[in-house]
Amino acid sequence: MEEFTDFAIRNYHLFIALGVVLGMILWVEIRRATKGYKEITPAEAVTLINREDALVLDVREANELGQGSIINAKHVALSGLKQKAEELAKNKDQPVLVFCKTGLRSSQACKVLTGHSYTQVFGLKGGITAWMNDQLPVVKK
Numbered sequence: 001m002e003e004f005t006d007f008a009i010r011n012y013h014l015f016i017a018l019g020v021v022l023g024m025i026l027w028v029e030i031r032r033a034t035k036g037y038k039e040i041t042p043a044e045a046v047t048l049i050n051r052e053d054a055l056v057l058d059v060r061e062a063n064e065l066g067q068g069s070i071i072n073a074k075h076v077a078l079s080g081l082k083q084k085a086e087e088l089a090k091n092k093d094q095p096v097l098v099f100c101k102t103g104l105r106s107s108q109a110c111k112v113l114t115g116h117s118y119t120q121v122f123g124l125k126g127g128i129t130a131w132m133n134d135q136l137p138v139v140k141k
Contacts, residue, residue: 035111037114038122040123041125041130042125042130044122055074055089055095056073057074057109058070058074058099059105060075060101061079069128069138081109081112081113095120097123097124098123099123100128103126103130
């Protein structure tokens, strides 16, 4: 034990760095666990849509819809989501899958929905870009 103590005293900067790294990991994990929504892959999204009858929300702006959208997706631009959040789902326990082009705006939209008491909110990791890269079907509007 004396050798460990001597090592720790001589290399205190390593222990400080270890503490900082562990603190950062803990902070990231706590944030992920408490954000109220989950990010899922396109394959998981297909399962959610087919088995759970999820409401699919496209939060891109209208001028971005030309590249295609997920079948049966409802378009509500992020800029108008706060006003329409209450009327979207039949009930707030229905799963809601949110996507945008790359996943950045969908995370903001997920926060809006969880703030309006939606209990099952999912963001599509990578957005419609990841969906299309996985060669999943899209419809042109």
